[in-house]
Amino acid sequence: MADATLHHGHGDTGSVKELWNGGKSPFRLGYGKVMMWYFLISDTFTFASFLIAYAALRFAQADNWPNPAEVFSSIPLDIFHGVSAPLVFVSFMTFLLILSSWTMVRAVQEGYRMNKDGVVKYLIPTIICGILFIFCQYLEWTHLIHDGMTPTTATATTKITNFGQLFFVITGFHGMHVLGGVVLNIWLAVSAANGRFDKVGHYEMVEKIGLYWHFVDLVWVYVFLCFYLL
Amino acid sequence: MNFEVPSEAHLHWNENEYNEGKKSVMKTIIILSIVTVIEVGAAMVYDKIYPTGGGPKMWLNLFMAVMSVVKVVYIMGIFMHVNHETGWFKRTILLPFLFLIWAIIAFAVEGGSWHAMRELLNVF
Numbered sequence: 001m002a003d004a005t006l007h008h009g010h011g012d013t014g015s016v017k018e019l020w021n022g023g024k025s026p027f028r029l030g031y032g033k034v035m036m037w038y039f040l041i042s043d044t045f046t047f048a049s050f051l052i053a054y055a056a057l058r059f060a061q062a063d064n065w066p067n068p069a070e071v072f073s074s075i076p077l078d079i080f081h082g083v084s085a086p087l088v089f090v091s092f093m094t095f096l097l098i099l100s101s102w103t104m105v106r107a108v109q110e111g112y113r114m115n116k117d118g119v120v121k122y123l124i125p126t127i128i129c130g131i132l133f134i135f136c137q138y139l140e141w142t143h144l145i146h147d148g149m150t151p152t153t154a155t156a157t158t159k160i161t162n163f164g165q166l167f168f169v170i171t172g173f174h175g176m177h178v179l180g181g182v183v184l185n186i187w188l189a190v191s192a193a194n195g196r197f198d199k200v201g202h203y204e205m206v207e208k209i210g211l212y213w214h215f216v217d218l219v220w221v222y223v224f225l226c227f228y229l230l
Numbered sequence: 231m232n233f234e235v236p237s238e239a240h241l242h243w244n245e246n247e248y249n250e251g252k253k254s255v256m257k258t259i260i261i262l263s264i265v266t267v268i269e270v271g272a273a274m275v276y277d278k279i280y281p282t283g284g285g286p287k288m289w290l291n292l293f294m295a296v297m298s299v300v301k302v303v304y305i306m307g308i309f310m311h312v313n314h315e316t317g318w319f320k321r322t323i324l325l326p327f328l329f330l331i332w333a334i335i336a337f338a339v340e341g342g343s344w345h346a347m348r349e350l351l352n353v354f
Contacts, residue, residue, distance in 0.1 A: 027319040034319075041326050052337045059263050060348065069277040085276055091270045098266065102259040105309045109251050112243040142293025202241040214309045221301050229273050229294045 012078040036208045040215045043177075047219050050173065051226055054166045061160060068228050070157045076143030090228050093136045094220065100129030101217040104185075111203025116192055119206055123189040126213065137175050141168070169225060174223050177216045178199040184209045261299055269297050311341040 020026065027034060058065050069086040076089060103126045110118030148155040149164045160165055188209050197203045243251065278292055307313040312320055 018344050029315075029319060037319075037323055044327075045330075048333065052333050056337040056341035056344070059338060060344035062345055065281050067283060069273070069281075087270055087273055091266070094266055094270075095263070098259065099306065101262075101309055102255065106252070109243070109248060112241060112251070113244065113248050126246070179284065204239070204241055207241075211310055214305055217309075218302055218305045218315055221298050221305070223296055227296045229269060230291050 028203050032208050035060045036211050050170045051222055054226055063154055064159055066158045066163050076139040083176050093133055094224055096129045096133045097217045097220050101214055104210050104213045108207050111206040119192045120189055126173055127185045133178055174219055181213050181216050259303050265301055267276055292333050
């Protein structure tokens with residue numbers, strides 16, 4: 001019975017023979033999960049290339065590099081206009097992602113229990129945190145562009161155009177990942193609520209999308225480090 | 231032949247595993263929050279004491295880098311449960327990261343060399 005179809009399919013419909021030429025899964029893991037990890041490793045290298053380029057350009061212009069506490073010194077909301085509060089807004093964004101990582105992992109755990117309502121209950125705050133994060137990024141970008149920092153221009157505090165270029169490319173690329181994660185999570189919540197994964201017999205899809213979501217949080221740790229803390 | 235279904239065990243937890251998992255995740259989120267608060271606090275204190283830079287900036291940067299590694303270890307280990315994967319799968323995930331160590335060192339050196347050449351070539 002080497003070509004037996006996995007009786008749960010693990011989210012995949014093909015037989016074991018089709019999916020794994022050796023007739024069985026090498027790590028005794030679902031196909032989709034292994035592939036999600038390999039995608040994340042390749043994505044790690046994309047982000048790492050950006051951040052290493054940032055490091056090289058920063059080293060090359062070490063005497064001229066702007067001070068992040070000056071560049072990100074305000075909260076981009078009208079009621080905080082003129083208040084100097086370096087790092088406060090971006091710390092709030094960081095906590096949004098940490099919080100959403102926690103709700104995501106709770107959703108995965110509820111999936112292990114086959115608890116449909118639990119999965120949906122924890123996916124909703126995850127989606128809300130993701131949307132709030134993107135909205136915060138929109139506010140911050142608008143504020144910085146309004147101040148004159150764009151991918152092609154620098155202000156008196158950002159000093160060099162390289163800073164704006166790197167900032168918008170890297171946080172933009174990360175923001176696209178968050179947006180993608182929000183779309184996936186919405187699909188996931190709707191599918192779970194419709195009983196799709198109860199029919200499949202397991203909630204591995206929650207785990208796979210969860211891996212992606214944690215990766216987005218993990219990348220933010222380094223974006224946060226490079227642009228705001230160092 | 232008895233065919234073993236991949237990762238069947240980890241997809242269905244009993245009550246005990248669930249409670250254990252819930253606890254370890256709670257512990258992790260608290261650690262991540264504390265580390266982030268310390269990082270941001272350190273950055274703010276530094277900015278208050280040295281508004282124009284200088285001082286022990288190198289040590290602060292080293293501290294921030296180490297704290298970020300701590301956060302990544304917790305996110306990957308617990309949230310992405312790398313800690314509980316089988317040995318060789320763990321290795322296929324972690325070994326590629328060795329290339330990054332090379333890349334970071336190589337491009338830091340490269341950036342330093344551009345910096346040294348700046349006075350000669352005036353390209354930036």
